[in-house]
Amino acid sequence: MDFLSVLGVIIGFAALLGGNFLEGGSWNSLANGPAAIIVVGGTFGAAILQTPFNGLRRAMSLFKWIFKPPRQKFQLGIKRVVGWARSARKEGLLGLENIAERESDAFSKKGLRLLVDGSEPDVIRHVLETDLIVAEQRDHDAVQFYESMGGYAPTIGIIGAVMGLIHVMQHLADPAELGPGIAVAFVATIYGVAFANLLLLPIANKLKSCIKEQSQFRELLIEGIIAIADGENPKAIEMKLSGYLH
Structure with a gap:
């Protein structure tokens, strides 16, 4: 948490x-129940309208990152890469085959398999960086769902306020109802602005920081795997990758 x-x-x-x-x-x-329905329902509806199904599904799956973000253990990642380098130095690149089969992370598994297959370092970098870019873009597209809601909510709030004022204007003959009616009308504006700036936009920025950290961790893995392919010393690899530590 x-x-x-x-x-x-x-x-x-x-x-x-x-x-x-x-x-x-x-x-x-x-x-104010009606104001909440207008703002929340209208905001979700507008955002869903502009979002493809796969993007919406990914956005919903990323929601848990707000309160339980994936922690990228950079120190542990460096130790894993150094361990791979030592195994490759002792047993050759084919010695990484068993390690690749046991690897649970799909990105790491793919990199190790490329090493075992004897792919050139440039080929390995191109394949893994393509996967990194595509995954990062997919996640950023999903985050746009929350950003778009943050943009729509204040406008929907204004619409709710205008609708409330229309209702108030129908009671001009009763001055006693004007003050409370106007106050209630502007509650929709508060809901829209608060919904956007206290929840939706901060959620989008939080998810962006998680995506950035995940991409940096995968960049660490790419550099480590390329260093193994180039036959670098495990100690030198460890020193190179230490620059990723915060």
Whole structure:
């Protein structure tokens, strides 16, 4: 569990509700079911309309990264690569075949198989970097689902506010209802802006940071595998890859 994600959500909404309370507002003044339906439903609908099915499915699968992001263990990754290099030096590249079969990470397995097959370093780099770029682009396309919702939510909130004002204008003959009616109308605007800036856009940026870290880890693996293909000393490989440590 990512404690900072939970803490960020709590602080953001606590500041919003606490500020409203300190200004003399009540909790009920921000509670409006129709406004929530307009903003949340309209935002999701607009984002789903622009997103392909595969992108939407990937976006939903990435949602868990917000509170449980994949931790890339760079130190452990370096140790794994150095272990592969030592095995290759002792037993030759064919000695990596059993290691490749036991490898659970698909990206690492592919790199090891390319080594075992005796592929040239340039070929290995091209294949693995292509996989890296495609995977990174796929994940960034999925993140655009949350970014687009962050862009639509404030506009949908304004639409909800205008709809509320239309309802208020129908009661101009009763001045007692104008003030509360206008206040309720603008709740939709608050929902739209808060939904975008306290949840959706931060979610998109959090996912981008996770994607970036994952790509850096795979770059580490690529450099290590290429170094093995070039026959570099395991100690030299370890020193080279240490630059990826934070």
